[in-house]
Amino acid sequence: MTMMAWYRNGGPVMHVILLVALIGVVVLVERVYVIVVRSKTNGRRFIERVIQLVRAGRVDEAIKECAGARAALSDMGLLILRSRSRDESDLQNVADAASLAVLPVLTRRLNYLPAIALTVGLLGLLGTIVNVQRVLASSSTIGAASGADVAAALTPSAFAVIVATIFVIGRAYLASQSELIIEQINEFSARLINALIDRPDVRLGHR
Numbered sequence: 001m002t003m004m005a006w007y008r009n010g011g012p013v014m015h016v017i018l019l020v021a022l023i024g025v026v027v028l029v030e031r032v033y034v035i036v037v038r039s040k041t042n043g044r045r046f047i048e049r050v051i052q053l054v055r056a057g058r059v060d061e062a063i064k065e066c067a068g069a070r071a072a073l074s075d076m077g078l079l080i081l082r083s084r085s086r087d088e089s090d091l092q093n094v095a096d097a098a099s100l101a102v103l104p105v106l107t108r109r110l111n112y113l114p115a116i117a118l119t120v121g122l123l124g125l126l127g128t129i130v131n132v133q134r135v136l137a138s139s140s141t142i143g144a145a146s147g148a149d150v151a152a153a154l155t156p157s158a159f160a161v162i163v164a165t166i167f168v169i170g171r172a173y174l175a176s177q178s179e180l181i182i183e184q185i186n187e188f189s190a191r192l193i194n195a196l197i198d199r200p201d202v203r204l205g206h207r
Contacts, residue, residue, distance in 0.1 A: 010155035011134075013127030017120055017156065021163045024116035027109055028170050035106055035177050039072040043184040047191065050077055054195040075102050076185050080192050088197050095189040102185065106178040113171035117164035124160020128153055 007014055046069065053062035059081060066077040079098035085091050131153035138149070194201060 006155060007159070009152035010159060011127055011131055013123060013130065013156050014159060017123045017127070017160055017163065020116060020120050020123065024113065024120070024163075024167050027112045027116070028167065028174075031109060031113075031174050032170075034108075035174050035181070038070055039106060039181055043073055043181070043188075046071070046073055047184065047188050050188075051191055051195050051201065054081075054192065055201070059196075072102050072106060072181050073185055073188055076189055077192060080189060080196075086196055088193060091193045091196060095193060099185070099189070103182055106181055110171060110175055110178065113167045113174075117167040117171075120160045120164045120167070124157040124164075127156025127160075131156065 046065075050062045050065055053059070053065060063078065063081045066074040066081060068074075076095070076098050079101075080091060080094055083091065083094045085094070132150075135149045135153050191201060193199075
């Protein structure tokens with residue numbers, strides 16, 4: 001049996017599952033671009049480079065380093081460095097305000113993916129129930145249901161499980177990458193403030 005024939009055997013609900021899946025793919029691709037492509041960088045090397053420049057008094061070069069990179073870490077560094085302050089309280093306020101702008105970008109719409117996975121699963125179950133009812137109704141008039149009919153009735157559930165699994169795994173991966181970037185941002189902002197006020201460096205979470 002070809003994939004197209006297998007798809008058709010699932011009935012009309014397969015189109016609805018596919019439509020929801022396409023919406024999920026759009027969300028997944030957008031999140032991959034924002035988190036993995038745009039926001040992720042070689043965080044450790046970037047942090048050490050900027051901290052080194054700031055501690056050497058080369059703040060303008062550190063600003064250029066941040067401006068030249070398109071990542072969440074660089075956005076945070078740019079906002080702190082451009083404040084030109086050397087007061088710890090002021091710098092912490094800038095860092096807190098910057099985190100309100102930078103961090104939500106990393107977590108936005110991630111919870112759509114498990115919701116889409118659940119919706120797909122429920123649609124698959126609904127399609128299977130409808131198909132089984134149809135098979136049972138037919139078998140009562142023309143004889144016992146064949147194995148092929150029962151197998152076809154289960155197609156929506158099988159399709160839904162495949163699609164839902166992709167979104168669950170995708171969400172788990174993106175969440176882990178987002179958490180890693182957030183940890184690096186928190187470390188970077190703390191160490192950058194220490195560097196600007198000439199406090200001894202503490203390499204938080206270094207590994």
